[in-house]
Amino acid sequence: MKAPFPFSAIVGQEEMKLAMVLTAIDPGIGGVLVFGDRGTGKSTAVRALAALLPPIRQVESCPVNSARLEDCPEWARLTSREIVTRPTPVVDLPLGATEDRVVGALDIERALSQGEKAFEPGLLARANRGYLYIDEVNLLEDHIVDLLLDVAQSGQNVVEREGLSIRHPARFVLVGSGNPEEGELRPQLLDRFGLSVEVGSPKDIPTRIEVIRRRDAYENDHAAFMAKWQEEDTTLRERILAARTRLSAIATPEAALHDCAELCVALGSDGLRGELTLLRTGRAFAAYHGADTLTRDHLREVAPMSLRHRLRRDPLDEAGSGARVGRVIEEVFG
Template sequence: MADLRLALLLNAVSPAVGGVLVRGEKGTAKSTAVRALAALMPEVEVVPGCRFSCDPRRPDPDCPDGPHAAGPGASRPARMVELPVGASEDRLVGALDIERALSEGVKAFEPGLLAAAHRGVLYVDEVNLLHDHLVDLLLDAAAMGASYVEREGVSVRHASRFLLVGTMNPEEGELRPQLLDRFGLTVEVAASREPEERMEVVRRRLAYDEDPAAFAARWAGEETALRERIAAARALLPAVRLGDAALRQIAATCAAFEVDGMRADIVMARTACALAAWAGRTDVAAEDVRQAALLALPHRRRRNPFDAPGLDEEKLDETLRQHGGDGEDDPGPDGPDGGPDGGPDGGPGGGPGGGQPPQDGPRDPAGAPEPAESAGSGEPSVPEQSRGGRPAGKGDEEREQPGGGAGDQPPARASEPFRARALHVPGVGEGAAGRRSRARTAQGRTTGARRPQGALGRLHLAATVRAAAPHQRARGRSGPGLVVRRDDLREAVREGRESNLVLFVVDASGSMAARKRMGAVKGAVLSLLLDAYQRRDKVGLVTFRGSGAEVVLPPTSSVDAAAARLGSLPTGGRTPLAAGLLKAREVLRVERLRDPSRRPLLVAVTDGRATGGTEPVARARQAARLLAADGTASVVVDCESGPVRLGLAGALAGDLGGPAVTLEELRADAVTSLVRSVRSPHHNHRRAA
């Protein structure tokens, strides 16, 4: 947890660093650590009575509560505002009373969370689950330092500069690259595997549950010392000098790791300066640059959604050595601070007043330092992670497969992924916002109008005027204005895109065991997974081989977890196609109960064969017809190859009520045309009749 504490403290010292993204497994106190930051932030001066926290020394000239007269400010603690994952757009940016704006001609604006977070911390728990339209608003506010609320020509603007802190569990899905880049630093956390540390965690939690006030009082002294050290580092920060040697190392490191854009260079420079100030120095050392790289670059190194964040430390050290310069601007770890102990997180000479600095972590009542907290460590002490976000181990390679045996083939390596053609679920849904199928959503193009259902959302101005116009004479209208009543209001009906549940049913039997063939199949599924990641879908993976079928990955938002399971998938054995389809039907039945608004798309990857003569084939076709009767939209990816083809996958697609496409047709740049939308099973049945 040392890196997590350090990253949060550096942002407290220098908010310009740009926030922290905390990644880690569940139950590792990510949220607890972030919420503890609020008590350590210095107080802010605000204009008395301003709902938008204007600085009295530099008030916002466009503040909706302004203009503000010159005068003394009022001090208040820095706010930590939490953005719930399911928040509405109006809750985030604020709500404008359209009814009063039309009928009374006044701007009645209720500030949202972006206004409350101005000059404070905006904390998003489970940030990877945040809806896309809220992510877009966050990106706009973070880029411009202001929030705009537009409603049918009526607009409000206010300043919104905040420290963005997010926590996430990678198993539940990854972030969009645009939002990922907005976090200045990233930290990977994991629970300690040391029994003594785990025991101490339990002791403290039980002590807090028994008497919260006494527990807080026990650590009040350490908290005060830490707050004072933050204030001292903030005061020292303007005096910190970033020499040419350190700046050259920063630029060379970002270039060597091929990060996109220039934000990484700027964040590294600010982080290195904050590290020097935190250590009580006025010159940036090489170790500051190294620590800044470890915190600022891992999440910017992802070249595709399935790459785990990380940094090659040997390459980093080599780059720093090559571009270290002559050392005139860089005191280095053995400079005036007295050796390596004068590092970025404390040590001799590192405190605000010289001498031994206060400990980062609290001590026990006897005064002994905590055994688990490595204050000066610059390297994350987390176990190696698999590509699915879990600790690497034998679980993926040695997963027990149904019917596994001596005939199993080792996992084939997936071929190079490609850009897959889009597949859509027919009709218009009402599921979670995404980028795949048509749906009625809060965002998108306007397709009609209706009476408001609850609070007025997006006003349909033309429909409102049409509703009010016939009644103007009866309402005694005498001037140029329009007399509007509540019954006249109409809200816009919008059509956008939704995300779907894409359930893959993959044939992993002996008929697919040829390594080149299975590699091509895995490459195709990986390409569809990339497409699902970009379209914000949930995904699931069912495989069938040997004597039955298995849910390798229950439906999840973690597309990279599906890719990891796919990569370790062995092949071999018989081909129980019917079992695979029936298992998929059961998975979809359960998911309909959990999330009824999310429509499914079944992708069966098979050559259509079923082991054991005509009876297994008949059972498979019967299972397919059951899925079609459930209204499940399906597509069959035909993996059959060779000069002689039986066409079994095409027959299966007919029973499922969807199209069959070959691996070649699945490519977006294929010459062969492909129907983009999956046809409705009921529509296909009517045509067949």
């Protein structure tokens, strides 16, 4: 099986790549929604992210990737208590997945006959402390959307059957991709994504040629291509780790808080999630660029991806959400 396409080798799509890097620096931002045409590198970028992310330390046989023995759930049957280092989990949630496959399944017969909680962990358990990726997220069935909303809110997966209850931590970064022509996303789930980016096919010939050249090299000279890009991926990984260390020390002036609030009021975004996400994303961006203080320039760079999916619809405004955010940024920030 081939290693994923290197993250650093992806041509263009800078906003999408930046959004994914920022959630790697601060998972609390809340995930990334990528909307765009088919064949624009959405799923390639997510799978490349798996190889790029710094590894995690976990109990070797823990089904929910716990960092410490005391964090392992009581129902887990540990065959090894050793602490090991593994790649950050990136788990695919297919559209046709059943509820039991997503949340896990309780063995009721075994529980009644032997008096023990027998639980088969689902995709949410595997995704804990990592990423959960949903392709064509706008086509996800409503009852699965409801499950994801509950888990995203609580950080816990609770499975209850016939009076039995199992729970385990389920904290992950949600990454969704889709084609807007195939259906809209439910507002409740849309609001759960911290960042939203729009991708499109490159229009200029040289960029399209470079995409073809790199993909062809990946397919036909895989070892040499991976070796060529390994150094850049390693450099980016180290930059992410340095930004994580720097993040808590980023100073946040009162002026930056005022800018967040003023921009969201001018855009008419619902609730306060927009301000909070913009603030966290701005700090992660500042840390990524080695700054010590959050500034208006940092907020300006990340405002479109933080706010474009939080706007109220305006039937009289033909411009896209990204253009509307850009216009208001210029009005507020100058």
